[in-house]
Amino acid sequence: MAALQFSPFTSQVSPQLWHQLSKLKIDVLKLSQDSIDLKATYGAGRTIVDRESGKDIGMGCMLSASGDGFLKDRFAPAANVAIASGAVINYNTIEEFKDSNKKALFSQTADQIWASFDTDEPQISRFLLITFADLKKYKFFYWFAFPAFVPADAWTVKESGGLASAESVFGTEKLEKIADVLPAHPSAFLLKECENGTFETAPLSKYAAFFKEVPEDVRTIGFLDPSSDPQSPGWPLLNILAYLFHLTPTHKSHRVLAWRDSVVPAAGSPASAWKSRFATVVASPNSVPGVRPSAVGWERNAQGKLAPRMADLGSSMDPLQLAEQACALNLKLMRWRILPELQLETVADTKCLLLGAGTLGCYVARTLMAWGVKKISLLDSSRVSFSNPVRQPLFEFEDCLDGGKPKAECAAARLKKIYPGVDANGYSMSIPMPGHPIPKEAVAQAKKDVELLEKLIDEHDVVFLLMDSRESRWLPSIIAASKNKIVMNAALGFDTFVVMRHGPRATSFPASHTGIRLGCYYCNDIVAPKDSLTDRTLDQMCTVTRPGLASIASSTCVELLVSMLQHPQGLHAPAPPVTTNAAAASTTADVGANEDGSGGGGEGTSILGLVPHQIRGYLGQFRNLLVTGQQFERCTGCSEKVIQAYEKEGFPMLLQAFNEESYLERLTGLDKLYEESEAALANADWGEQGGNSDEDDF
Known part of the structure; x- marks a missing residue:
């Protein structure tokens, strides 16, 4: 009797498996090297006909693994394939992968297979997969192990010619009947012929009961054979035979049907059309x-x-998919390494409108992209000038030629060039402003501009005010307040900056609210916004500021937004407690925070730390000061009188605010405040406090 040779498994890995492993590594495994379950499949051995020679060429003995194998609820293999269970161990470094104790891991898997032989579900084709995922270069190192038990003396075959054609043993008619009763996933099965000429199958674990009255010489063990070699059955047969010998040690030989016909040959096909093989396999007496x-x-x-x-x-x-995964990698590492509660999806889904595509706008857009924000729109009325590219990172020298490209459109196009996955759009438009009267011939265009601005604010979640004048911030502040949108404001001085979030509309608070209602950019003003652009000198027309200040202020503005988005109350997040002495002011940033700087869960904190109302930075002192400002009931930017007048009258009210310098002051009652103040001063007692009346009081 000839010794039986077996065809070992060869892995066939779908790229989807590596994509899914990458997600598991970042979102679930993190630094864990615990094993995770994986399902794989193998089918019947396949051959193809060589066109030149006409001979059958085997396609190997393949076990296929894909990403669905990690997902129990989505793993739905096709019929006529066998299912193999395995474990995956992913190492954190290539050194750990190389130095892993492979002998011990292999032995552990083999022990699991052997232990399963004493259960109702023997794991015939259990496997092990060790991996290292280099997620920066998208290289995956891996090694499969398919443990199979080999006796001291080889299994042998009774047939003198080795494996015989199954058709020569059973005949075509019986093979067709066998094909009709095969399990959906026939990894291994018991087979017997009934008295009426039909066939029945059962799992291997039912051996004693199923073959109770069947003579040993007609009992048949079937399995789905992944091998295409005519004389070498596939790797699973080794463990099937080991299981049978463990289960029935007195039975030294087994009739084996190696099923290779996933598609039954059509009627009239030549005898060689049936691929299945048969042999009587004998164990060594030793x-x-x-x-x-x-x-x-x-x-x-x-x-x-x-x-x-x-x-x-x-x-x-x-490449776009590579960029998308690479861009998300740092953020996801941040979440599983430091802040598991970080809601990256909330940030990514936030749609941002940037009013101003200059120095602040460019830096804000870049920082938003770094946080994974996918929707960024920019609005600006200027063109790129030769002084811009060195200070505004979304522009290049070529953008300045021929009069310069429109800033907003150019910045949006550059964002897409940096990362094609971003949805970036630019709009060239001037924002109508109080104190800047609109001529009659320009009213129609101003109305269109207002309608476009209203539409854009309605379509976005956050409005960034990044312009270079106070009055240009008024109209978007009113519209955003009416729609209860998040408003982020940033402004620069020479070596100072202010970054703030506008407080929500007063009517959006519940009636029970008793805390401070945060103000807007105009709440500290006692005059309406006026024309600050006319008759400016050269130094006033340009933003004269230290070069590093804009990037600091822009990043601070975006970080404040993200911190607020992580707060449970979002737009309504309260400001942190206000310090009461100058010594504490310099350390305000530590209030309510943990030792690692993360939020301590106190008032005005999120998982990223504090969520202040205003941040005033002093680059000359390298110091930040946190300020909390309350809503002013006569504010020209966020008071209910202004918002309700806008909602009731619409564009005519806005036009009046643009054209009449004193309109907003009359509307909010600031004019009455002036009169009251003047009256108070007039009635003040400036009497002498003693001494010679001829002496100078000052």
Whole structure:
């Protein structure tokens, strides 16, 4: 009797598996090296006909693994394939992958298979997969092990010619009947012929009951054979035979049907059309029952060596998909390494409108993209000038030529060039402003501009005020307050900046609210916004500021937004407690925070730390001061009188505010405040406090 040779498994890994492993690594495993379950499949051995020689060429003995194997609820393999269970261990470094105790891991998997032989569900094809995922270069190092038990003396075949054609043993008619009763996933099964000529199947674990009255010489063990070699059955048969010997040690031989016909040959096909094979396999008389045999099964690489394989997805992946995953990597690492509660999806889904595409706008847009924000719109009325590219990182020298490109459109196009996955759009438009009367011939265009601004604010969640004048911030402040949108404000001095979030509309608070209602950019003003642009000198027309200040202020503005988005109350997040002495003011940033700087859960904190109302930065002192400002009931920017007048009258009210210098003061009652103040001063007692009346009181 000839010794039986077996075809070892070769892995066939779908790129989807690596994508899914990447997600698991970042979102679930993190630094854990615990094993995770994976399902794989293998089908019947396949052959193709060589066009030149007409001979059948085997396609190997493949086990296929894909990303769905990690997902129990989505794993739905096709019929006529066998299911194999396995475990994946992903290492954090390539050194750990190389230095892992592979002998111990392999032995542990083999022990699991052997232990399963004493259960109702023997794991015939259990496997092990060790990996290292280089998520920066998208290279995946991996090594499969398919443990199979080999006895001290080889299994042998009774047939003189080795494996015989199943058709020569059973005949075409019986093979067709067998095909009709196969399980949906026929990894291994018991087979017997009934008295009426039909066939029945059962799981391997039912051996004693199923074959109770069946003579040993007609009992048949079937399995889905992944091998295409005519004389070498597939790797699973080794463990099937080991299980049968463990289960029935007195039975030294087994009739084996290696099923390879996933598609039954059509009627009239030649005899060779049936691929299934048959053999009577005999165990060595020296085999010892109850003792676990040794096991082999590490996969060889493409060079035939016992060594890992490597999958390089970087060269084959869609560059846009690569960019998307790479951009998200740092943020996801931040979440699982430091802040598990970080709601990245909330940030990514936030739609941002940037009013101003200059120095502040460019830096804000870049920082928003770094936080994963996908929707960014920019609005500006200027063109790129030669002084811009060195200070505004979304522009280049070529953008200044021929009069300069429109800033907003140019900035949006550059964002897409940096990262094609961003939805960026630019709009060229001037924002109508109080104190800047609109001529009759320009009223229609101003109305269109207002309608566009209203539409854009309505379509976005956050409005950034990044312009270079006070009055240009008024109209978007009113519209955003009416729609209860988040408003972020940033303004620069020479070596100072102010970053703030506008407080929500007063009517948006519940009736029970008793805390401070945060003000807007105009709440500290006792005059309405007026024309600050006419008759300016050169130094007034340009933003004269230290070069590093804009990037600091812009980043601070975005970080304040993200911190607020992480707060449970979002737009209504309260400001942190106000310090009461100058010494504490310099350390205000530590209030309510943990030792690592994360939010301590106190009032005015999120998981990222404080959520202040205003941040005033002093670059000359390298110091930030947190300020909390209350809503002013006569504010020209956020008071209910102004918002309700806008909602009731619409554009005519706005036009009146643009054209009449004193309109907003009359509307809010600031004019009455002036009169009251003047009256108080007039009635003040400036009498002498003693001494010679001829002496100078000052």
